[in-house]
Amino acid sequence: MHRVIIVGLGPIGISCARTVACTRNLELAGLVDTDPQKQGRPASDFIEPAPPGTGHVTSNLNAVLDRDIDVAVVTTTSSFTDICPLLRQLIEQKVHVVSSCEQMAWPWYRHSAEADKIDAEAADTGCAILGTGVNPGFVMDTLAVTLSSVVTQLTAVRCVRRVDAALRRKPLQKKIGATMSVQNFSAWADTKRIGHQGLGESVALLAAGLGRTIPPGCVHETLEPVVATRPIKSALGMISPGTVAGMRNRGIWHGDDLTIELDLTLSVGLDDTRDQVLIEGPVPLDLLISNAIPGDSATVASLVNQIPKVRTVTPGLRTMLDMPPAGCVEGRPPLR
């Protein structure tokens, strides 16, 4: 049995809590969030039925850590710098971590020195700290590394992900600029208020899985709007032709003998949705996942399925390149 807390009760955190609550061998032992609107509310406000012992939502992490916790699922931020104080609290209490923090997919890409420090601190107390998710963490990086294990030479890896954001939650539609003018999109993109997080990390993780090290900042990233050519319904209202339906984010790296190219489009009303991994070389491979893996449920699954695994790997700051295949650990329907 693994005793688990959830830190961060946004949509992904709440969904993780619900999944943990009905997964065999996992025990939901606490909910943590700093939002005053959520503090003090009973677990049953979020999970129905709430497992006994989950208690109330609290902002006091240390109070929850008194409950003999094995693993914390952390879904609070995309930024490695922002998550570090929390990681240190958890490391100090010898609690393993699985997090959706996008920059943790390959923390050395933007925060090499700090990542080394966290790695050493976690190793010291015997915790494993893992960043994962579907993107970054699986479909544009780990899956490509896994596929590459059946070739002995390659010249390029190209991943394409095309997701219809109409099927995703409202905050995601906002994050990709849906309903904005093209002009506003550009201004917001420049100040990082919209866009996908973690594409550079995916490139760096994929490169590392192929034995290459990408120096910080050396992935060429672009972000463009996808402009609607017809009226499209969205959770934020109608998208008019000529305004923004979503975003296309590309990350490219050219090494001496290897090119990595990731091409991610998240847009409301998108067609030809898919995940694709193309390996170029003497034995080319073309892997296709029809309709693209649904992002929200897959992020939750990626986190929950790693809970038992993160306790088995060498302590330190870990990535998906350290993890044996997790597999779906549940296999039974939710309690209700």
Place this chain on the structure above:
Amino acid sequence: MHRVIIVGLGPIGISCARTVACTRNLELAGLVDTDPQKQGRPASDFIEPAPPGTGHVTSNLNAVLDRDIDVAVVTTTSSFTDICPLLRQLIEQKVHVVSSCEQMAWPWYRHSAEADKIDAEAADTGCAILGTGVNPGFVMDTLAVTLSSVVTQLTAVRCVRRVDAALRRKPLQKKIGATMSVQNFSAWADTKRIGHQGLGESVALLAAGLGRTIPPGCVHETLEPVVATRPIKSALGMISPGTVAGMRNRGIWHGDDLTIELDLTLSVGLDDTRDQVLIEGPVPLDLLISNAIPGDSATVASLVNQIPKVRTVTPGLRTMLDMPPAGCVEGRPPLR
């Protein structure tokens, strides 16, 4: 640098030797085969140019093991019982093993007690012993487990592999019954002289990756001929309509709440070739690899890419469920 020997110089072993010889950080340090036709021949008969220090082919494993070997790639047999004496010699000399032995993909499926013994012996001396390959080892098992990590519930996993054996080596065409009469196919199938090895192991490995244990012999396996409906050229001569072009091997297991179904067709002149992994459940997933992964080169890659990894995992009898994603370790063209 990893010092490597190849034990078993069939087509796969020779191809492994050639790949090791031109892969960075790998050093080919010896060739072993018991075939009197091969013994004493210089490495350059098989690898051109042969790396200095590879020496001559020998049947004397212990003589080669004096050369401070890190990893042995073993491609001698499909049978776990047959490979055990060799594994014990290697374990005694503290040499890690990567093998294409099909029954080693999940040795507990047919040889549970012996597998436990080898596991304990390897753990004792600090060796990791791994069975891998493309099938079993990747496309109908490990890849499916990996994909399942992005769902939290599933009711069935179905894998389809359809390979055109016209593109494969002659021994493989023989192994699948090409050019035989249907009557002979059945007789030979009954006495296990033809057919694919390892489908039961794939089912058991996949089940284990989903937290299920399949008791020995509990996979329902079938083997049928694929009958030619037109004349087909093969490496063994023309296949006449009404005679056998290849084989279809299925493995099915029904658990309480999970079905696993593997459907493998290897046939000369086959169309609609592909690898497919279907996950059924609340979030269905459909993964397709066009044209099917080429079996021979992928088996070689699966073995060679694990050489650096097998030295990093916990000692004992290991499976692909213990291995982080290997990735393509080479990335540069062969020496010539």
